Amino acid sequence: MLSRIEKYKTKHPFKKVLIIIGALFLSVSVGSGVKTALADVDVQHLMANWFSKKQDESLKNIDEAIGEERDVLMGQLKDQLNAEMQLAEKQLAEFTAAQKQTRIAALQEYANNLKAGMKVDNREQQAAIMANLDAIITQAKVQMEGQAAELKLIPIPTPEMPPTQAPVVPTPTPNPVLTPSPGSEGNVEQAPPVTEPNPETAPEPNQSTEPTTEEPAASTPEPVVVDIYSVNNWFTMPNLQNVTVEEIAIAGGVFSTESTFSDIMMNSKAREAMNSILSGIENHPEFHQIQNKSIDEMSRIAPSLFNEKVLYLLNKSLSQITI
Structure with missing residues (x-):
């Protein structure tokens, strides 16, 4: 089961x-x-x-x-x-x-x-020497004739040299001829009277004279060479508060800051435009040293004066004037 x-x-x-x-x-x-x-x-x-x-x-x-x-x-x-x-x-x-x-x-x-x-004009000295020689010969002749004669010599002026600083020949200023005053026969200008003439040999006259006082020549001041890099007053600075520097397209055939001062001075309009901005630069005593330089070159020589705004104003004015 x-x-x-x-x-x-x-x-x-x-x-x-x-x-x-x-x-x-x-x-x-x-x-x-x-x-x-x-x-x-x-x-x-x-x-x-x-x-x-x-x-x-x-x-x-x-x-x-x-x-x-x-x-x-x-x-x-x-x-x-x-x-x-x-x-x-x-x-x-x-x-x-x-x-x-x-x-x-x-x-x-x-x-x-x-x-x-450096040229010395000694014509005056030559004339004085000839006059003295003539006076000596005349006295010798008179003494040979047995007469007492008074010898009056003309002082020979010292030749003046031109100032070494002057590049041109100055006009020589002759020294005044000393003449004996009335009543002063024993002055230096005359020789002592001869007591006895010597017929064979003429006495030698006393030609010694006092040195004349030479007036100092007016010296021309030596030209001073000024370093243009140290000049800081080329012109009166214009008002630059509201000036905004912008780019300017400069075409050919016009003035600009690349132009030289001499080129600008030859054009009346450019000259007027430059003087309106660079007031007084033309009358600066050292302007002759920079007249062949361009404004751009001056911006490197004096950058504090020829600054960006000044160059902008110059370019703006000069670029409107055709060369």
Whole structure:
């Protein structure tokens, strides 16, 4: 006789199969879900690692690129600086040589003028000597005739040298001829009277005279060379409070700050425009030293006076005037 369990097993075999199948299905479902969750975690970790690695690589590449470009630019700057230094040295040497030649030429010209002015006019001295010789001969003749004669000599003036500072020959001022005053026969100008004439040999007259007082020649003041870099009052500064510097397009054939003062002075309109801004520059005592320079050059010589606003006003006015 079968037990209940065996009876149950024989009567319900399909139900058992279903239970087994359900358990298997449940196991497969749970395993798949765990696998999916683990896969998601792995993917996020891998993505994070990948982005971090790429970020480091990008930063490294950028740093290397910047370093390489910096080295290239530094090399270019160094080459450009060396070239500029060589150019500046060359320009300075040329400027020094030109200025040296200019100063030497000016000094030579000044020395030549001094040499041309060093001339002594001794015609007055020659005339005085001839008059004294004539007086001596006349006295000798009179003494030879047995008569007492008074010898009156004319003092020989000292020749005046021209002032060394003057490049031209000054007009010599003759010294006044000393004449004996009435009643003073024993003055220096006359020789002592001869007591006995010697017929064979004429007595030597006393030609000694007192040295005449020479008036000091009027000395011409030595020309003073003024350094134009030290001049700070070329003109009266105009009112620059409301002046705004703007860019000006300068066409060809017009005046500008690149024009020289001499060129501007030759044009009445340009001259008037310059004097309206640079008031008094034309009357400055040292203007002759800069008349061949341009206004731009003066901005480097006196930058505090020829500043950006002054140059702007000059360009604005001069660019309206045709050369």
